[in-house]
Amino acid sequence: MNLKIPLKRRGFILGALTTAIGLFAGAVPLIRKEKGMLTVRRSNDRGLANHGWLKSRHTFSFAEYYDPEHMHFGPLRVINEDRIAGGSGFETHTHRDMEIISYVIDGALQHKDSMGNVAVIKPGEVQRMSAGTGVLHSEYNDVPDKDTHFFQIWIMPNKRGVAPGYGQKSFETELNTQKLVHVISPDGKDGTIGIHQDADMYISRLKKSETLDFNIGDERRMWLQVVKGDVEVNGEKLAIGDAIAATDVSVANIKANEDSEMILFKLP
Known part of the structure; x- marks a missing residue:
């Protein structure tokens, strides 16, 4: 796969990397702890990048989007909702010391990396790449007439300089039969994919009028x-x-007003 992307797109990628490296240490938390605090982040308040081939919404500061009030939430550094046009993608680029998670909503995402992994990520699949000491990878949508819609998530690790690693798994069966599916964990147990951080990620699909009580627990935060x-x-x-x-909220009481899907994080 030989991806040719104009220099300005390369600058976008490098800008994102520079932002991530600069914020790894000393970043200011998004929310100061106050008893029982809930803070809503509206969709249209997110950063917006439109590169033609890529349309992206940034929950936290990323690349050319900078908002000092929205840098990260604990170790949760990036939530980008991306749509890649058919026949386009990110050419080979570098990551270090970051847990990078991709979750595909629609379409498919081709992945290739310097660890030798060549894969296609499909809807309902979660991919984790531990960048550690350094990884080269590319992401591409090779379907010419269909966008790929996915979430890319970066979680800052609790240990730097680890050996790079890769994991990928389909959770589609569980998502269609369970209200809450545990997909990412610190230890990789019980069918989850492990990361180098004391953080958990869940996916929930609820039918209209269904409810879910999500146990956050003491000394944990939820996004x-x-x-x-x-x-x-x-x-x-x-x-x-x-x-x-x-x-400082122990339980999130969730009710679906229509058929819904959510990504949930439990964080230190």
Whole structure:
């Protein structure tokens, strides 16, 4: 796969890397701890990048989008909702010291990296790449007439300089039969994919009027990103693309006002 991307697109990629490296240490938390704090992040308040071949919404500061009030949430550094046009993609580029997670919503994403992995990520599949000491990789949508819609998530590791690693798994069966599916964990147990951080990621699909009590626990924080649908979280109404952060809240009571899908994070 020989991807040719104009220099300005390379600058976009390098800008993202520079931002990530610069923020790894000393970044200011998104939310200061106050008892029972819920903070809503509306979809249209996110950063927007339109490169023609790539349309991206940035939850946190990324590349040319900079907002000092939205740098990260604990170790959760990036949530980008990306749409890649057919026949386009990211040419080979470098990452270091970051846990990079991709979750495909629609279409397919071709992946190739310097560890020798060549894969296609399909809807319902989660991919994790531990960049560690350094990884080269590319991502591409080779279907000419269909966009690839996916979320790319970066989580800062709790240890730098680890050996690079890769994991990929389909959770589609579980997502169609369970309200809440645990997909990312610190230890990789019970069918999850492990990362180098004390953080967990879940995916939930709820039918209209279904409810879910998500146990956050003590000394943990939650970030919930709405992928599809319309939900209420502890009385806060959230539409597609919206998100909510919870600090010092032990349980998130979730109700789906229509068929909905969410990505949830439990964080230190």
